[in-house]
Amino acid sequence: MNAAQSKAAAIIVAAGSGSRTGGDVPKQFRTVRGKPMLRHSVEEFLQHPAFGPIIVVVAPAHAELTAQLLEGVEGITFVQGGAERKDSVNNAIQYLDNLSFNGMTFIHDAARPFLSSAVLDRLLDALASSDGAVPALPVVDSLSRANTNSILSEAVERAGLFRIQTPQAFHHQVISKAHATWNSEKVPTDDARMAMAAGYKVVFVEGDENLAKFTFADDFGREMGQAAKMHDVRTGTGFDVHRLSKGEELWLCGVKIDHEYGLAGHSDADVALHALTDAVLGAAALGDIGDHFPPSDMQWKGASSDRFLAHAIKLASGAGFRVTHLDVTIICEAPKIGPHKQAMRARVAEIAAIEADRVSIKATTTEKLGFTGRGEGIAAMATATLVK
Numbered sequence: 001m002n003a004a005q006s007k008a009a010a011i012i013v014a015a016g017s018g019s020r021t022g023g024d025v026p027k028q029f030r031t032v033r034g035k036p037m038l039r040h041s042v043e044e045f046l047q048h049p050a051f052g053p054i055i056v057v058v059a060p061a062h063a064e065l066t067a068q069l070l071e072g073v074e075g076i077t078f079v080q081g082g083a084e085r086k087d088s089v090n091n092a093i094q095y096l097d098n099l100s101f102n103g104m105t106f107i108h109d110a111a112r113p114f115l116s117s118a119v120l121d122r123l124l125d126a127l128a129s130s131d132g133a134v135p136a137l138p139v140v141d142s143l144s145r146a147n148t149n150s151i152l153s154e155a156v157e158r159a160g161l162f163r164i165q166t167p168q169a170f171h172h173q174v175i176s177k178a179h180a181t182w183n184s185e186k187v188p189t190d191d192a193r194m195a196m197a198a199g200y201k202v203v204f205v206e207g208d209e210n211l212a213k214f215t216f217a218d219d220f221g222r223e224m225g226q227a228a229k230m231h232d233v234r235t236g237t238g239f240d241v242h243r244l245s246k247g248e249e250l251w252l253c254g255v256k257i258d259h260e261y262g263l264a265g266h267s268d269a270d271v272a273l274h275a276l277t278d279a280v281l282g283a284a285a286l287g288d289i290g291d292h293f294p295p296s297d298m299q300w301k302g303a304s305s306d307r308f309l310a311h312a313i314k315l316a317s318g319a320g321f322r323v324t325h326l327d328v329t330i331i332c333e334a335p336k337i338g339p340h341k342q343a344m345r346a347r348v349a350e351i352a353a354i355e356a357d358r359v360s361i362k363a364t365t366t367e368k369l370g371f372t373g374r375g376e377g378i379a380a381m382a383t384a385t386l387v388k
């Protein structure tokens, strides 16, 4: 498919100076969440199947830097920016006009890096019955005017007010005509305003708080705080062994298994739940199973080990953690674990109050070597992943 036949083009404007943010380079070239801000939206458009030409608009002074930061990214075209945002957009529209492009044109601020395919899909859908569409979110704070001394004056009615984001999506002919007929003396707030001035109908779709524009230096500080919180991921490991003995029940992962031998211990000796309990406590740095359920304490005699895991998760939750994944490996020659895996997975998920696809149950033998190989005992090792 050539550019003229493509369904949608993306214009990403990155030619601003970022004067309100400050810094050595304009904000769109600084790193957020591990990559240059501009690269986030470029990649999101590139991986969406509807998008063909992806145009990045940059100031000549930053052309080399942009090329470096987007190194290895295929399928983008660079267009030179202008003095105002509308001029930058207009240069890219003219580039598309010259290709006789007649699909849909999405115009997006590089300064809004966290674009999602869901927003793109909503806009594409909306264009089926409108000239243009923009993501918008209702204003939730109360609004007021203030005088020059920062003293509140009259209230502004909030009902019916929306914050307009980008990408702003249009049929190409619509936005091309809107730019061509705009009074060039005036600086519009955005492209939707220009389309409306040219007599077109622009509708709202649901916006996304993640699409917030980086405007001030503080926006980077807030983002770093947010990212630090999001990345507080902890892992813990657990290991346990119990002796196999005649006349005992065999409990593994909270499931009773018919077997010639059972596991001996102070509690029900569910070696897999014990390893998982230690893994959770380890991830939250809350000690180990012996600290919380000492064998010397008679209240745990014969106790069902699901109480240990549930309690460890409650302690971790009190410290602000949520379990995102539990993984356990049961090490034994017999019984065969395979036939019980699904029941074990469901039971552990139930005890931990998480979805079953966050639980992994595995098993292995030690090739008849060692105490597990000789059938003297069963061992289990586990990993827990927690997020704060």
Ligand SMILES: Nc1ccn([C@@H]2O[C@H](COP(=O)(O)OP(=O)(O)OP(=O)(O)O)[C@@H](O)[C@H]2O)c(=O)n1
Pocket: 013, 014, 015, 016, 017, 018, 019, 020, 021, 026, 028, 057, 081, 082, 083, 084, 085, 086, 088, 089, 108, 109, 110, 111, 112, 213, 214, 215
């Ligand atoms: N002449 C311009 C001005 C702005 N933009 C782009 O338009 C988007 C939104 O503009 P804004 O947040 O106002 O960015 P700046 O103009 O760079 O910021 P400032 O007003 O603080 O200088 C940004 O991605 C910016 O790079 C552009 O491509 N060309």
Ligand SMILES: C[C@](O)(CO)[C@H](O)COP(=O)(O)O
Pocket: 085, 109, 164, 165, 166, 189, 190, 191, 213, 215
């Ligand atoms: C286009 C825009 O991002 C829509 O909200 C916004 O109008 C840009 O405003 P700015 O004055 O360039 O910050």
